[in-house]
Amino acid sequence: MTHIAIIGAGECGARAAFALREKGFGGEITLIGAEPHLPYERPPLSKDGLAQASLPKFIAGTARYEEARIAVLTGVTAESIDRVHKAVRLSDGESLDYDRLLLATGARPRAFPRVPENAGRIRTLRTHADALAIRGALTPGARLAVIGGGFIGLELAATARKLGAEVVLVEGLPRVLS
Numbered sequence: 001m002t003h004i005a006i007i008g009a010g011e012c013g014a015r016a017a018f019a020l021r022e023k024g025f026g027g028e029i030t031l032i033g034a035e036p037h038l039p040y041e042r043p044p045l046s047k048d049g050l051a052q053a054s055l056p057k058f059i060a061g062t063a064r065y066e067e068a069r070i071a072v073l074t075g076v077t078a079e080s081i082d083r084v085h086k087a088v089r090l091s092d093g094e095s096l097d098y099d100r101l102l103l104a105t106g107a108r109p110r111a112f113p114r115v116p117e118n119a120g121r122i123r124t125l126r127t128h129a130d131a132l133a134i135r136g137a138l139t140p141g142a143r144l145a146v147i148g149g150g151f152i153g154l155e156l157a158a159t160a161r162k163l164g165a166e167v168v169l170v171e172g173l174p175r176v177l178s
């Protein structure tokens with residue numbers, strides 16, 4: 001039986017897995033995700049989700065993955081790919097054989113040189129865990145500097161204001177959202 005492994009259990013990986021079933025693929029599907037949760041939507045993280053939800057907005061619940069026979073590995077990172085033997089080495093020490101491999105590893109915020117990610121009071125906003133940590137720090141009167149005046153930075157700034165924080169937004173280009 002053909003086995004399709006998908007590295008990255010974000011929106012792309014999850015929707016690709018369901019799309020394979022909808023298009024009639026009958027083989028095995030395994031979704032490999034580094035985060036501890038089932039795949040979830042990131043857009044709410046900078047909006048009301050930052051302010052309200054203690055759980056992420058899941059793309060589907062466990063039952064739907066089971067019905068669709070999609071195996072989901074959470075909290076597991078794909079560490080290397082052996083293309084000769086068609087196997088993925090996983091962070092839990094296991095090795096997963098595949099026939100086809102989809103890389104759905106997504107995007108990450110641009111890091112600053114010599115500044116460790118998520119150290120002390122500095123956070124990036126990408127995951128549900130990031131959103132929870134940021135929300136915890138946004139008490140009334142807290143001071144927040146947001147670096148980046150794109151959609152996510154502006155949404156975060158607006159949410160922080162709603163929570164009573166003082167916000168300074170820094171954008172390198174002449175205008176925000178340019």
Ligand SMILES: Cc1cc2nc3c(=O)[nH]c(=O)nc-3n(C[C@H](O)[C@H](O)[C@H](O)COP(=O)(O)OP(=O)(O)OC[C@H]3O[C@@H](n4cnc5c(N)ncnc54)[C@H](O)[C@@H]3O)c2cc1C
Nearest residue numbers: 008009010011012033034042043046077078105106107126
């Ligand atoms: C705060 C925020 C707000 C957003 N708001 C909007 C919006 O309003 N509208 C909109 O259209 N888009 C929005 N986006 C963008 C949207 O969320 C992304 O386009 C979308 O998440 C991309 O999905 P993806 O599956 O390609 O990648 P990702 O969401 O980055 O998912 C990739 C997944 O792969 C995992 N992964 C990576 N490498 C490995 C590995 N080696 N092994 C195992 N797992 C791995 C990662 O942990 C991650 O969970 C927002 C994004 C953020 C962060």
